Structures are given as C-alpha cells and as structure tokens.
Amino acid sequence: MSTVTSTETKDLAPVSAESLAALLIGGERPPRPSALSASLTFGWRAMLKIKHVPEQLFDVTAFPIMMVLMYTYLFGGALAGSPKEYIQFLLPGILVMSVVMITMYTGVSVNTDIEKGVFDRFRTLPIWRPSVMVGYLLGDALRYTIASVVMLTVGMILGYRADGGVAGVLAGIVLLVVFSFAFSWIWTMFGLLLRTEKSVMGVSMMVIFPLTFLSNVFVDPHTMPGWLQAFVNNSPITHVSSAVRGLMAGDWPAAEVAWSLGWAGLFILVFGPITMRLYNRK
C-alpha cells in the first residue's frame, strides 16, 4: 500500500493511509438506532440548518409580527370598537392562522432538499424510513414555537392579556404546535408530489388561504350565510382557534381540544402514509 506522495497541497493535508487502515478495522457495528433516536437525529439536523442559515427564521419572526400589527389595526376599530379590544379576540386566532400558514414552507423545503445527493445516502441507511420526515417536522415544530412566542410578545405589547395565565398560554401553544406538526404532513406530501418549488408554493396558497380565512379567526361566524357557517364551523382551523382561544382565556374547551387532536390524528393517518409512499418511490 503506497502512501500519499509528499507533494501535498498547501490547503489540504494528505490522506493518512495508516490511520485510515486502523480506522477501517473498527470493531463491532452498533445496533441500528430506534425510530425515536433516528427521528431526533434528523431533528438535530434541522436545528443545525437553522444555526447555519438563520435567515430562514425570517418567516417565523417578521411575518407573524406583520400579521398581528396589520390585522389588529386594520379591523380593530371597525369590528370591536378599538384595536385594544379587538386584539383580545384576535390574538389566539391570528396565532393559529399565522403558524398554520408558516407550515407551508415545509413543503417547499422538502421539495428542494429531497433533490440533493444527501437523500440518496439517507435512503441507503438501515433506519426507520419516516424518521427523515419526522425529523424535518420536529425542526419545524421549533420554528412554530418561535413564531408563537414572537406573536404573543407583540400581542402583549399591544395590550393582549391572557386570563389563562402561563399554564393556559403554554397549553394553547402546545396544542397549536401539535396540530401544526400533524397538518404539515399535507405539505410533505405536496413537496414530494410536485416537481417544482413554485408549484408547491402555488398549491399551498390555494389550500391555505381559503382554509385559514374561512374560519372564526377574524370574526364570529354568526353573521355568515348558512352554507358558509356549515363550512366554517366544521373547519379544523376553527376548532383549533376556538381551543387555543379558550385555553388562553383560562377555560377548558374539552370538545374543541378533542376536535383539534382528532383532526391532527386524521392528518397524520392520511397524509403520513401517502408521504412515505411517495418518499420510497422518489
């Protein structure tokens, strides 16, 4: 075995054949990681990406701030008499709306990331297959949490007071993050299904705008026409927004929480397997 020649580049040290050989002899192979451990490792990858490309936090900081300010002052006076009174009603709803809107970036990043060579490597590892996607969404859950905290802070500055206290607010955020985690499987599906980033974006908008606006986020649905009420009252966004609103106000909206979790379960059950089917075929 010849070692590397002594003509080494200045910037690149030579490969050491001896130490390489010693490394390759390596002992026992560790057992394959558990599903949880693999998912958490991929979650760690998502964190590292945030660390190296912090600009991607823009959509969970600037965007939510803009949403709170815009809608509070746009609708506040007309709908509730004053922005200060409106925000008491609006904040939990706009929180739900913004975070659910942010979930659509998941589809875009899955779509661009999946084309990269590293996915070939991930796919040749003997690990629980969905862990790649779960890891993604775990990283996104952190983003959703950041967005929630940012919005709450802005809301408090504008005069929002949560009667539910710290516990109520925490419960609301946890519910929202869990729901968003589940909801994101729609986007992982689209991210894998559609060919380009642009089409992912386009489809996401088509889904997300009607779904979030046709809800009880901005106004009480009582003034809406009957057919629209039928839709709005059964929309998952309405359930989550009512649940979060209730939790933060210090109530225990058991039915709404149950509905929200039910929808979350449904999203995972339906879109999780479809996502994995697409992932395995890519």
Added chain:
Amino acid sequence: MSQHTTGLAIETAGLVKTFGDTRAVDGVDLAVPTGTVYGLLGPNGAGKTTTVKMLATLLRPDDGEAHVFGHDVVREADEVRARVSLTGQYASVDEDLTGAENLILLGRLLGQAKKAARERSAQLLEAFGLTDAAGKQVKHYSGGMRRRIDIAASILNTPDLLFLDEPTTGLDPRSRNQVWDIVRAVVAQGTTVLLTTQYLDEADQLASRIAVIDRGKVIAEGTKGELKASVGAGSVHLRLRDAGQRPEAAEVLRRALDAQVQLEPDPVALTARVGAAASDTAAEQAARALGELARTGITVDNFSLGQPSLDEVFLALTGHDTQDSAKQDTAEQGNRKSEAVA
C-alpha cells in the same frame, strides 16, 4: 465480515430498469467477487448509475434479480442497507452542515452513541486530512475536499460493500490520485468496492475485473488483461506535419501494425491501436511503425503511445462493424478480425 456461501458480493441476473420508453438498464448480469474492486465502465447514460442505485436499494428493478451478499435488494432491503454504503455522483453529504456535523449525523444514524460518533468523526477527519476544515460548511469545500468527506461518510461504519459512483469525475489529477489511494486503502481492509467510471485509466488503476456497459447492456466483461487484449494494448497517436500525407500514413500503419487506424477530427492526426496479441510489446510495435513512416518519407511532428481511450474501447467493442455478436468473443483473443474503421 460477511461470509456468503458463493463468495459473491453482488450477483444480478437480467436486471432491468425502464424510464418511460428508455431501457436504462437492459438485462444486466453481474457477479462481483468479495474483497475486490469491480469496475463498471461506460459513457454517460450507459446505465451505470441506475445499476448502482438499484443495487443500493434506491431504485426498484423492473425486472430481474439482484442479491448483495446473498440478500435480495427488494425483499431484504434493510439487510442490504446494513452492509452497503454509497458515494453518489454528486456530493452525498449535507452541504449546509460542517464536515464534522455530517459525520456525527451519519454516525448517530448508524446507531453510534453520541460520544462514539464524535470520536469517530474526529478520527476520520484526521485520517482524511480534513481536521482544519472540520468546522467549515461543506459547501465551502473544494472539489477534492468534498470527495474526501463524502468517502469518509461512506466508510464510517466500515461497510462490506462500497459503491463509488464516478468518484473522480471533475477532480484535478492530484485529488484524483488521492482518491485512488483512499480506495486502495479501503479495499486492503476487506471492503468490496463497486466503482463506476468513464475512464479506462481509472478502472485500470483500481479494478481487478471490469464490466463494460453501454446502452444498459454489459458488452464485455473480464479481467483487465482480457479486456485490454480485446482492444489492443495501447494506442499510437500521431500528428503529421502535412495533412496531405495522412492517407498514406494510415496505409503504412495498417501494414506495419496490422491494426485498426482511425482518422481523427484534426486533419493531421491519426490513431492506431497496437494489439497485445503480437509477440512484441506495444512500444516495440510503435517504434517499428515510426521507422516505417520515416522510410516512406512521412514527417511526424508529434507522437505518443498511450492506453486505449474509452472511445477506442467502445469502438472496438461496439464498433460499426457488422459482426456485433462476434465482438464479445474477441475478449480472449485480441482484435485481428476488424478492418480499418475509417
């Protein structure tokens, strides 16, 4: 490590993959012995990468069978995955992460504990001369460094079988030599390597057996010696002073060497293949040819004796000659059958 009864790391039979109307891989049979470097040689689009992807469980074959260490790549994909690793044509590491993070990430995914993964990462970076770049994002690495981190990631777990898909494409000669050294070190420790390449040179340097693949089919297979015998031991490249003398020069070479002569696009250049079947060496034959040319009064400006290029291998194996089927039989005999192609 893995003792398989047949001693084969890879065994495929009639492997087929179609994309739309294209049969990217069209009935490939391979038998790769353990502990060796096996070269898959072919031009772009020949089906090399598709074959590797099927063997690495990334693509599902449309037809045929493939076994890696006796495990079916479709039905026992996880068994296969536990034994192989892949260095793809494009960097198979996460470019946003640093070199160290990449190795730790993969170590963890292979089941290593945090501390073990960190140590292994540091040792590998050291062995690959990347310690200084450990904390840099891979996207800032040079081509040679990327290849190194890529291969380091592939041998984290000392795989039984390593797929290297065109590992030196786009590298400068020095980096290429370093990659070759790494491959030799890896094989010396008992890992089987399936190497795809467009360069005969590379296959020659590393592989003990080579399959030449074209349009999804294996068109020749054998040891290096057998394969070379089928295309001639080398090529004489000539540049003449006067383009007008080229036909005459071609005729002289044909007589002197009993070889195929090819006229190059460059009007003063021509290439002759020197056969290995003759009793004298390629260099002696070339010297004789030069002497003949000088006697005929043809001025040679420039002369070189080299290995047959992939083009020439292809010409010899697929050539526009009629006897396509006869081609494969020539593997043992050197090529005398064919007349000038030009």
